[in-house]
Amino acid sequence: MNIKDLMTDDISKVDEFSAYLDEMINSRYILAEGKIIKILQTVATSTVLQQIIASALKGFDYGMAARDYNAGKIRPPFAPKEHVAFVFCILADIDSHKISLNDFLRRFFWGGDVAAWNGDINTAYASFCKALLVPFKQYVVEAISDKKKSEVCTANYENVERQAMELADAIEKYSAMLQSEKEEYIFLCDHVAAKARTDISGARALAFGLKRLAAQPNLMPYVTALLNELDY
Numbered sequence: 481m482n483i484k485d486l487m488t489d490d491i492s493k494v495d496e497f498s499a500y501l502d503e504m505i506n507s508r509y510i511l512a513e514g515k516i517i518k519i520l521q522t523v524a525t526s527t528v529l530q531q532i533i534a535s536a537l538k539g540f541d542y543g544m545a546a547r548d549y550n551a552g553k554i555r556p557p558f559a560p561k562e563h564v565a566f567v568f569c570i571l572a573d574i575d576s577h578k579i580s581l582n583d584f585l586r587r588f589f590w591g592g593d594v595a596a597w598n599g600d601i602n603t604a605y606a607s608f609c610k611a612l613l614v615p616f617k618q619y620v621v622e623a624i625s626d627k628k629k630s631e632v633c634t635a636n637y638e639n640v641e642r643q644a645m646e647l648a649d650a651i652e653k654y655s656a657m658l659q660s661e662k663e664e665y666i667f668l669c670d671h672v673a674a675k676a677r678t679d680i681s682g683a684r685a686l687a688f689g690l691k692r693l694a695a696q697p698n699l700m701p702y703v704t705a706l707l708n709e710l711d712y
Contacts, residue, residue: 493526494624501617509605512581516571523568532623536564549588556611560619567616584608636709640676640683643706644669647690650702657696665693672706684710 500522504515523529545566549555558566573579582601589604589611648669651662668689676683687710694703 493522494528494621497522497526497529498617498621501613505609505613505617509581509585509601512605513574516575520571520575528624529620532620533564533568535623536561536568540565542566542569556615560622563612563615564619564623567612570612636680637676639709640680640706641673643702643709644673644676647693647699647702647706650699651693654696654698656698665690672710676710680710 497519500515500518504512504519507515523533540562542565545562546569549566556563556566570579570584574581574584585601585604585608589607648666651657651665651669654662668686672683672686672690675686687707690703690706693699694707
């Protein structure tokens, strides 16, 4: 299975994750815990989401963050990774009943005296969603987008490098060419492969010098394959 296939398999889970978060954000307090279960189940069955959450949790001290939050020392939104880690832990604790969502809302999202609670729980719930869940969704979606871009760039680089090396090997074996010409073109192939690691556009510009090799029947398939990878 190639990277594209893997990403396609996981896209449905990412879409489900976003949809369940939207449902929770636009829902009412009474339905919230059922939405949390769906969100956490989706994370548990998605490689991409697991990687994003694990990256956010790495080095994150939930105990300290919870103490600071309880003491009023920190308030959302936090830095993206910290926010993702904190909210995920909160959702997991609500799901496992370590935290009562009702108590959490009354303590942190009800503006009045907790002991004299007489407000609408759904108003507090809406504030909770706005402060914690909306940034949580935004940061996770952005992290997934960045991850996809990185994977696509890596895939492009590897394909360009492979095709450039295959062309260089074909040039080396091509008898109807002076050795000095071979060395020049092989040098150019090496530079295209190296440039593709950090700058596909730059690699494309360098590859312009290889286009003339397409006139050689024995080299044309290799040149065409490389130029296709560079979207020529």
